[in-house]
Amino acid sequence: MSPDLSVTLSRLKLRNPILVASGTFGYAREMEGLVDFAQLGGIVPKTVTALPRVGNPPPRTVETPSGLLNAIGLDNDGIDHFLEHHLPYLTSLPTAIIGNVAGEDEDEFVELTAKMGQASGIAAVELNLSCPNVAGGIDFATDVEITRRIVKRCRDVCPVPLIAKLTPNVTNVVSIAKAAADGGADAVSLVNTLLGLAVDWKEKRPVLGNGTGGLSGPAIKPVVLRIVWQVARAKILPIVAVGGIATIDDVMEMIVAGASAVQIGTANFYDPMASTRIVSELPAALKVLGCDSVREAIGAMHVGA
Amino acid sequence: MILQRTAQVIENVSLAERTFRIRLDCPEIAAAIRPGQFLMLRLPGTSDPLLARPFALYDTVLDPSGTPVALDVVYLVVGKMTGLLAEVKAGEPIELWGPLGNGFPQLEAEHGVCVAGGIGQTPFLAYVRELLGTRGYAGQRPRKRVERVSLYYGVRTASLAAGVEDFQAAGCEVHLASDDGSIGERGFVTRLLERDRPAGPFVGCGPEPMLHALTKLTASWKAKCYVSLETPMACGFGVCFSCVTKVKTATGWDYKRVCTEGPVFDADSLVVG
Ligand SMILES: Cc1cc2nc3c(=O)[nH]c(=O)nc-3n(C[C@H](O)[C@H](O)[C@H](O)COP(=O)(O)OP(=O)(O)OC[C@H]3O[C@@H](n4cnc5c(N)ncnc54)[C@H](O)[C@@H]3O)c2cc1C
Ligand SMILES: Cc1cc2nc3c(=O)[nH]c(=O)nc-3n(C[C@H](O)[C@H](O)[C@H](O)COP(=O)(O)O)c2cc1C
Numbered sequence: 001m002s003p004d005l006s007v008t009l010s011r012l013k014l015r016n017p018i019l020v021a022s023g024t025f026g027y028a029r030e031m032e033g034l035v036d037f038a039q040l041g042g043i044v045p046k047t048v049t050a051l052p053r054v055g056n057p058p059p060r061t062v063e064t065p066s067g068l069l070n071a072i073g074l075d076n077d078g079i080d081h082f083l084e085h086h087l088p089y090l091t092s093l094p095t096a097i098i099g100n101v102a103g104e105d106e107d108e109f110v111e112l113t114a115k116m117g118q119a120s121g122i123a124a125v126e127l128n129l130s131c132p133n134v135a136g137g138i139d140f141a142t143d144v145e146i147t148r149r150i151v152k153r154c155r156d157v158c159p160v161p162l163i164a165k166l167t168p169n170v171t172n173v174v175s176i177a178k179a180a181a182d183g184g185a186d187a188v189s190l191v192n193t194l195l196g197l198a199v200d201w202k203e204k205r206p207v208l209g210n211g212t213g214g215l216s217g218p219a220i221k222p223v224v225l226r227i228v229w230q231v232a233r234a235k236i237l238p239i240v241a242v243g244g245i246a247t248i249d250d251v252m253e254m255i256v257a258g259a260s261a262v263q264i265g266t267a268n269f270y271d272p273m274a275s276t277r278i279v280s281e282l283p284a285a286l287k288v289l290g291c292d293s294v295r296e297a298i299g300a301m302h303v304g305a
Numbered sequence: 306m307i308l309q310r311t312a313q314v315i316e317n318v319s320l321a322e323r324t325f326r327i328r329l330d331c332p333e334i335a336a337a338i339r340p341g342q343f344l345m346l347r348l349p350g351t352s353d354p355l356l357a358r359p360f361a362l363y364d365t366v367l368d369p370s371g372t373p374v375a376l377d378v379v380y381l382v383v384g385k386m387t388g389l390l391a392e393v394k395a396g397e398p399i400e401l402w403g404p405l406g407n408g409f410p411q412l413e414a415e416h417g418v419c420v421a422g423g424i425g426q427t428p429f430l431a432y433v434r435e436l437l438g439t440r441g442y443a444g445q446r447p448r449k450r451v452e453r454v455s456l457y458y459g460v461r462t463a464s465l466a467a468g469v470e471d472f473q474a475a476g477c478e479v480h481l482a483s484d485d486g487s488i489g490e491r492g493f494v495t496r497l498l499e500r501d502r503p504a505g506p507f508v509g510c511g512p513e514p515m516l517h518a519l520t521k522l523t524a525s526w527k528a529k530c531y532v533s534l535e536t537p538m539a540c541g542f543g544v545c546f547s548c549v550t551k552v553k554t555a556t557g558w559d560y561k562r563v564c565t566e567g568p569v570f571d572a573d574s575l576v577v578g
Contacts, residue, residue, distance in 0.1 A: 066355055
């Protein structure tokens with residue numbers, strides 16, 4: 001018998017726990033032919049802002065040992081363009097579409113969430129409370145009270161499940177996750193990129209056009225596992241693990257540490273078929289654990305003390 | 306359609322100083338790719354280097370019946386990935402995906418002029434054959450589109466000139482320039498162009514300062530010019546938004562992705578600097 005791959009994150013039900021992360025899968029059209037969308041648990045398209053943004057000057061990415069540092073700067077054409085040009089295609093795909101939005105202030109978050117959440121065919125909205133690359137922007141998810149308030153106000157205007165995507169660049173993610181839960185989030189995505197810097201010492205300047213950037217890829221996986229585990233142990237709300245996931249082993253580690261679902265990010269760049277391959281490997285991995293469903297494996301890790 | 310495959314290396318041979326030609330057994334991509342398009346190549350089994358790197362199609366390899374069966378890529382060793390690529394042996398696997406990008410314009414002209422600097426000659430071999438009608442690509446029948454093709458090719462020094470015989474064998478007129486005069490004329494390749502003043506159209510590939518000089522020159526001649534950019538990329542198929550360049554729009558400019566909107570652009574459409 002094939003195992004039950006479906007997962008439920010509060011009000012959000014997914015066919016399987018393998019999603020693709022915002023900013024690493026474009027608007028999905030680019031992946032046509034490479035990825036069989038019907039296999040995916042869901043797609044999170046690139047973050048949308050209220051107004052078009054040109055993004056940061058290049059170089060926007062630089063490779064680091066087993067990692068990638070990026071400062072794209074939310075290059076996008078704005079919510080109206082997204083709803084008109086990308087959403088009809090996205091919602092025609094045979095998988096869950098989780099719209100991702102970032103506001104420059106609280107009111108903008110609310111406005112964007114209302115537009116995205118009320119658009120037909122959207123399965124959920126993910127709040128990008130944590131983009132480190134927006135000049136002058138505030139990393140909203142570094143503050144407990146701001147996080148609670150934004151999530152609460154967005155929840156009030158959003159008819160579909162709401163996910164808060166948090167930053168790892170804080171002392172205690174657990175308290176921020178609690179704030180998101182207090183605000184009424186259905187789940188938290190853990191995490192966005194880790195703030196970093198690459199230096200060209202000969203030119204005596206940062207490598208990236210923006211100066212600092214966000215670190216992603218295999219290099220950050222241990223940090224993400226630690227955060228997922230901390231938040232899972234606090235039993236706050238369902239977790240979507242994001243960061244350094246590239247193989248079925250990475251996925252299983254996140255799930256037993258307490259994640260209900262995962263997002264594949266940077267791996268889409270260097271192994272475009274990774275997401276669907278991982279889905280196909282999931283049943284065999286569950287069998288190793290003797291589990292008949294993904295649900296049984298979530299948080300299965302034994303911990304002393 | 307973009308395909309991701311693991312291909313066996315058929316050979317990996319030296320062409321010039323720090324310059325190699327790698328041949329990959331990949332019939333499906335070879336059958337689909339056309340000149341000016343590119344591939345992403347990645348070393349399997351390592352996360353350092355993590356990302357694939359973009360490389361132009363040098364040419365496809367045909368079997369005796371004329372069916373494309375393999376891909377040639379010519380690369381210069383400049384850093385981490387290309388350094389390791391030079392160590393790869395026949396029989397070993399390489400990850401790749403393609404065909405990527407839009408390829409060169411299918412010019413119709415009397416005389417097509419390709420202008421290359423550094424390792425920028427690599428995309429032009431297949432193009433010469435397509436233009437002269439000696440090869441068809443991506444399932445198209447061969448058709449003669451131009452009477453003559455010239456390659457103006459500038460290198461720093463003679464030992465770096467790679468593939469000159471391939472171009473000559475393909476029926477291309479090759480004009481060489483080198484910074485130190487060790488091969489061809491001494492000086493920049495644009496100086497050679499100024500001397501000969503061909504009518505064009507022109508297609509350029511190479512370092513940015515060379516492309517700027519070419520664009521300025523051809524604009525002053527009111528000649529048509531296209532350039533192929535070699536902006537660093539992370540994915541190659543449009544999802545990462547790294548490889549952007551400034552492209553003119555009705556209201557000013559916008560960053561456009563070189564991988565999906567290029568890598569070949571009308572030189573007039575680009576904002577310099
Ligand atoms: C569409 C396209 C086609 C290309 N075709 C070819 C080809 O046919 N043959 C070939 O040899 N190369 C080609 N390149 C360039 C090639 O991708 C780079 O040389 C390669 O990525 C270097 O990887 P590396 O790991 O060896 O160098 P790294 O270790 O990543 O970098 C070494 C040094 O080279 C610099 N560098 C890296 N990439 C570039 C770049 N694209 N432009 C300028 N400087 C760079 C870095 O800043 C660094 O200083 C192409 C690039 C593009 C975008
Ligand atoms: C190039 C790039 C662009 C990204 N853009 C976004 C974005 O627009 N919105 C967002 O919420 N996260 C964005 N992220 C963060 C990813 O969604 C993910 O949280 C992070 O990269 C960690 O996962 P990974 O290690 O699997 O890539 C981006 C990451 C990268 C590498």
